[in-house]
Amino acid sequence: MQVVNLKKQIRCYHCGEVCVNTDIICNEKHFCCSGCRAVFEILNENNLCKYYSLDENPGISQKKTDREQRSRFSYLDDEAIISRLINFSDSGTTTVNFSVPQIHCSSCIWLLENLHKLNPAVLHSEVNFLQKSVNIKYETKEVTLREIVELLTSIGYEPQISLNDIENKVKYRSSK
Numbered sequence: 001m002q003v004v005n006l007k008k009q010i011r012c013y014h015c016g017e018v019c020v021n022t023d024i025i026c027n028e029k030h031f032c033c034s035g036c037r038a039v040f041e042i043l044n045e046n047n048l049c050k051y052y053s054l055d056e057n058p059g060i061s062q063k064k065t066d067r068e069q070r071s072r073f074s075y076l077d078d079e080a081i082i083s084r085l086i087n088f089s090d091s092g093t094t095t096v097n098f099s100v101p102q103i104h105c106s107s108c109i110w111l112l113e114n115l116h117k118l119n120p121a122v123l124h125s126e127v128n129f130l131q132k133s134v135n136i137k138y139e140t141k142e143v144t145l146r147e148i149v150e151l152l153t154s155i156g157y158e159p160q161i162s163l164n165d166i167e168n169k170v171k172y173r174s175s176k
Contacts, residue, residue, distance in 0.1 A: 012036050013052070039155050046117050054107040073153075076146035085145065085161070087135075093123060095137045096145065098159035100152070103132045112157060119143060119151055134159075 010019045013029035014036035024031040027044065031037040043049050075081055088095040103109065108127070112134045115122040121142035126135045134157070138148060152159055 014040050042155060048114060048117055051107055051111050054110055073146050073149050076149055082145050092140060093137055094140045097133055097135045099133050100157045100159055101132050102157050
């Protein structure tokens with residue numbers, strides 16, 4: 001005899017995963033984890049909830065995001081590393097390109113191309129969907145590279161940064 005579970009599963013408003021804990025609620029919406037709720041709160045505070053109308057459950061699960069350990073980005077305060085990661089910088093603006101493997105749909109593109117609404121020091125952001133990357137131009141005096149990475153991480157798009165990428169970029173620049 002087959003037992004049928006008649007209890008309706010509650011899905012996360014942000015990412016669509018089943019909510020194991022149904023106690024994480026904001027604005028009468030359920031979330032699977034506090035990370036997904038936090039992303040919703042950021043979007044809601046900045047009048048960016050249109051994001052949710054672009055796709056059904058467009059968000060990326062935040063269960064794996066470790067928001068409390070932001071010190072893991074402290075290496076991005078090092079000028080030597082910054083100079084290896086950025087594409088261009090002058091006295092007022094900096095441009096950087098990050099690989100963001102989490103990009104998977106039009107909602108991702110929309111959110112990443114509206115970073116300026118989350119932080120006005122972001123002057124422009126443009127997604128290359130095929131390369132799963134985002135190019136960001138920001139005001140150097142108003143926000144740091146580390147803060148840009150923390151912003152991306154806080155909304156579920158932690159950039160993929162590796163020492164190999166840094167070393168290869170330096171080799172590529174020096175071979176020109």
